[in-house]
Amino acid sequence: MENKLLEVIELQKVYGKKESPTNALDGISFDVLPGEFLGIMGPSGSGKTTLLNCIATIIKPTAGQVLLSGENISAFNSKDLAQYRGSRIGYLFQDFELLDNLTGKENIILPISIHGINSQEADKRLNELSEYFEITNVLQKFPSQMSGGQKQRVAAARCLIANPDIILADEPTGALDTRSARTLMEKLKGMNQKDERTVLMVTHDANAASFCSRILFIQDGIIFHELRRQTNDESQDEFYDRILQVMAQLGGGSANVL
């Protein structure tokens, strides 16, 4: 049996008061295998961000478990939790979340400056990631002096600097134009293929989703459909067409509904 990197087990999140609860996650369960590029799609309000935030320990689930390499993250003590947040997961946000008063370089190394990784190793990783994401020319610039695409590639380098086990990405192309979105997705996919880097990505965008190896469609906090790319004999364009078909069926005929 293949090892599971991440296991989401019967995860529930109820917001609000007893009289008017919102079941944002309704007992969702799935696994992520090492090296997978897993997409999560679903209509607005279906629980996608809640799911990522429970995995990232930004919010606490009402019930259920998340295991990383077999370890229950809700049982972590504060030291384990800091290590989990700082270096075992990398979070890529839709709106970049760079600090305005730090340069590109300072933003990228922030996670390891906090967690104390030796500076030679840090410089080596910074150089490799900057070249890979084509951001060497913006390392000395502030976010206000960068394009959206550059900001998101700086954010991607920051999320990889501590060499996390898994990247959690919430609508990473949501604030980008089509070309910058494509570049970002090609870079993430490249990382996934070259280093077997595991990615769990929430997206509304069928183009972005077509880079995934598998997609879970969620609605009302549970999985209602799954698509898997037939890697050997299905092109990305063919997979994109299948994603659009599911979106059209499930979204009432419009590919933009999800």
Ligand SMILES: Nc1ncnc2c1ncn2[C@@H]1O[C@H](COP(=O)(O)OP(=O)(O)OP(=O)(O)O)[C@@H](O)[C@H]1O
């Ligand atoms: N802090 C909160 N308090 C109360 N209800 C919330 C809170 N956050 C989210 N919800 C509700 O939980 C449900 C799931 O929200 P969530 O943000 O996870 O959905 P989503 O699929 O990410 O949506 P979108 O695609 O629009 O970002 C929604 O009905 C939402 O209104």
